[in-house]
Amino acid sequence: MDKAAFARAQSAVLGEGIERDGIGTLSERALHRILKLAEEPDEALHEQKVLGSVADIKNESGIVEIQTRAFERMPKKLKKFLPEYPVKLLYPIARRKLLHWIDPETKEIAPARKSPKLGKPSDAFYELYKIRDFLANENLSVHLLFLDMAEYRYRNGYGKDKKRGAFRIERIPTAFCEEIVLEGREDYRIFLPEALGEEFTAKEYARAIGQKARYAYLGIRILKDCFGLISHVRTEGREYVYKIEK
Secondary structure (H helix, E strand, C coil): CCHHHHHHHHHHHHCCCCCHHHCCCCCCCHHHHHHHHHHCCCHHHEEEEECCEEEEEEECCEEEEECCCCHHHHHHHHHHHCCCCCEEEEEEEEEEEEEEEECCCCCCECCCEECCCCCCHHHHHHHHHHHCCCCCCCCEEEEEEEEEEEEEEECCCECCCCCECCCEEEEEEEEEEEEEEECCHHHHHHHCCCCCCCEEEHHHHHHHHCCCHHHHHHHHHHHHHHCCCEEEEEEECCEEEEEECC
8 A cells, every 4th residue: 555645534534523523423434545545546447346245446457455354244245346356355453443432421531641552463363264264365465564653442341440351433544564474375374483392282373473362363363274274283182293394
């Protein structure tokens, strides 16, 4: 994605009055709309009917789908689109995030706080696993877009501070940082960090990529079953041992 195009789209969408009282009130979420305009400025090419479904973008390069979450919705479209068109799937990840908590009754917004978490490629595992049957398709390219974001949440969850399980209203991208393109088997080696040994367990993999065990396991399944980048070589006690394949 072009940084200049992103900046133009950001300016256009934020100029529609999304700040403060406009948060969460647009017909389309700010993040999705900004990415769509940045990818294809010609709005006549947005929301195109293709093979009985609606594509976010259809232009001379093929189809572009922007999925900010819920990849379980994608298989139906991918089954239709991939045999006929190249499909570019954009998935945004927050590299750095400022959290804004909103009182659900007064609508007062507390001062922003910086999240200690930094986004990383393996954050995509949870969603990518839902479309694992399509990842090796030569017509599919996955684009991980790392953005700085301002995130707005109602303080209506549970716990003493009412933050756990709170409802997210809006994510507004404030800067475009980096794009990682996954087009084929070798591109997925980015999920095999150099710090990882030639042989490793799921626990060791989780530590190497800085993920919880359940998400790391999804990555292992993708790397092993979809691309043959790793293989199961033996079992030690109750743990599988994997090795990296060439």
